[in-house]
Amino acid sequence: MTFILEIEDLRSALVPAIDKSMRFIQVQIGFDPDENKIFTLTVQLDVPGGLFGDELSFWVEAEDADGKIETYWDGLETRFISRFYRSQILAVIANSTEVLLNEFEPKSVIMVASSANLPIRATAKYLKIIEVFKKLGYDNQELGRVAGVQSWRFDR
Amino acid sequence: MKHEIHAEFVRTAKDRNAVRAQTVRDTPRAKQVREKAFEALEVYKSQRSKRVPA
Numbered sequence: 001m002t003f004i005l006e007i008e009d010l011r012s013a014l015v016p017a018i019d020k021s022m023r024f025i026q027v028q029i030g031f032d033p034d035e036n037k038i039f040t041l042t043v044q045l046d047v048p049g050g051l052f053g054d055e056l057s058f059w060v061e062a063e064d065a066d067g068k069i070e071t072y073w074d075g076l077e078t079r080f081i082s083r084f085y086r087s088q089i090l091a092v093i094a095n096s097t098e099v100l101l102n103e104f105e106p107k108s109v110i111m112v113a114s115s116a117n118l119p120i121r122a123t124a125k126y127l128k129i130i131e132v133f134k135k136l137g138y139d140n141q142e143l144g145r146v147a148g149v150q151s152w153r154f155d156r
Numbered sequence: 157m158k159h160e161i162h163a164e165f166v167r168t169a170k171d172r173n174a175v176r177a178q179t180v181r182d183t184p185r186a187k188q189v190r191e192k193a194f195e196a197l198e199v200y201k202s203q204r205s206k207r208v209p210a
Contacts, residue, residue, distance in 0.1 A: 006196055006200070008189075008192065017183065017185035022176070022179060022183070026180065026185060026189045027189065028189055028196065031193060031196065031197040031200065033197060033201050033204065036197070037197075038190060038193035038197055040186075040189055040193060042177070042186075044176055046172075048165075052165060055169075055172070057172075059173065059177060061177070063190060065194070071174075112165070112169040143162055144159065144162070146162065146166035149166050149169075151162070151165075151166050
């Protein structure tokens with residue numbers, strides 16, 4: 001697989017979409033010219049209901065010319081993307097999170113890690129997102145692990 | 157937050173996310189992003205094919 005980073009112009013891309021009551025930002029992040037695949041990143045602020053306020057989640061999708069889609073939730077699944085490119089994509093996740101929080105101003109947000117027992121290196125993306133919440137005045141609290149899965153709650 | 161409720165919330169996160177991914181995929185915005193991405197891919201491939209090997 002040959003991942004080529006090509007992030008669309010963020011000034012126009014970082015516009016939250018409100019569609020079917022969902023609030024998300026989706027941007028193109030690259031493609032694989034050899035396998036005819038495109039890659040997109042989605043960052044979403046959704047309201048799962050109940051006691052939890054909003055929930056922040058994000059994922060990468062690959063789609064080929066035949067419409068076959070693969071969804072990646074975890075950095076362990078996207079090792080075909082170089083570390084440098086991954087840092088660029090993480091910056092887009094952080095920027096998108098900031099735009100969504102500024103736009104919709106949720107009082108409480110919860111974020112659940114994609115996998116259990118993440119190695120320290122894999123938690124870096126969550127730490128970067130936590131920094132965004134802190135910057136915007138949210139208090140953050142790491143909730144107890146559930147079967148090794150970390151989660152965080154943010155309030156303001 | 158009650159522990160049992162939180163535990164259930166964490167356990168069901170993957171299910172919620174799978175539904176979200178499918179729902180987002182079907183939105184006009186997502187279709188537009190994918191169309192533009194395929195256009196960018198074609199431009200890249202076209203430019204690559206014009207390059208003269210060193």
